[in-house]
Amino acid sequence: MIVISNPTEITNEINIINSLFEEGMELFHIRKPNYSIEELRSFLSAINSSYYSKLVLHQHHELAEEFQIKRVHFTEKERLTKPVKLSKPDRYKFLSTSVHSIKDFNILSNxxxxxxxxxxxxxxxxxxxxxxxxxxxxxKKRTNHHTKLIALGGISVENIEEVLHNNFDDYALLGAIWNTKNPIENFKKCQTIAQSF
Structure with missing residues (x-):
């Protein structure tokens, strides 16, 4: 299970993020499209450094080296306008991206x-x-089995089972965490469902 940050600032956000990690959050995608590099640097500095290996940067990839972050994400637009080399740069160990069709997923680089x-x-x-x-x-038209396929968009406690029963490798949460009164409790509910598979 992957959690994606809210694109804008949330009250008590850093404490919630650290608490989610304490509860077993595996990966946290930091997507702050309107943050300057300084704002993002400040945001990263506030997260417990023991969790940096589980962070994924969407913006300001140049901060990855500074914070020893080995995971970066490319938006669909970035992938199409600045093609990612077939081999990973030495400074990154893991690359992820976004697609909006199985057709595009099937032709992704390994x-x-x-x-x-x-x-x-x-x-x-x-x-x-x-x-x-x-x-x-x-x-059902999936032919790419090298890249893991992660379900995103509207994933919640009510439909996680359906997603996992339909051959997705994993799922990502955004609104189910940040558009709720109790992000930690909602995360734990989703986690419990996932662990039953």
């Missing part, structure tokens, strides 16, 4: 360890962001 496919369900965090195709039908 350099990518995993990719988010979204949206699977109507998004919790983005208004009017809904699927245009049935992801569970589309996944």
């Amino acid at each position: 350099a990518f360890d995993y990719a988010f496919l979204s949206p699977i369900y109507p998004s919790i965090s983005k208004q009017n962001y809904v699927p245009t195709k049935n992801a569970f039908e589309e996944i």
Whole structure:
């Protein structure tokens, strides 16, 4: 299970992030599209450094070396406009990206360890962001088995089982964590469901 940060600042955010790690969060994607490099540096500095190996940077990849972060994410736009070399740069151990169709997923470079496919369900965090195709039908056309396929978009306690029963390798949470009154409790509920598989 992967958790993605809220794109904008959340009250008590750093404490929540550290608590999620304490509860067993495996990977945390930091997606702060409007943060300057200084704002992101300050944000990273506030996270417990023992968790840096579990952080994934979406922006300001140049900070990865400074914070010994070995995981970076490329948006679909970045991947298409600045193609990632087939071999991983020495400074990164893990690369991830985003896709919006199985067709695009199937032609991804083997350099990518995993990719988010979204949206699977109507998004919790983005208004009017809904699927245009049935992801569970589309996944039957999957031919890329080197890159892990991660479900994103509208994933919640109510539908995690359906996602995992339909051949996704894993899932990512955003709205189910940050659009709730108790992020930690909601995370634990989702974790419990995932652990039963």
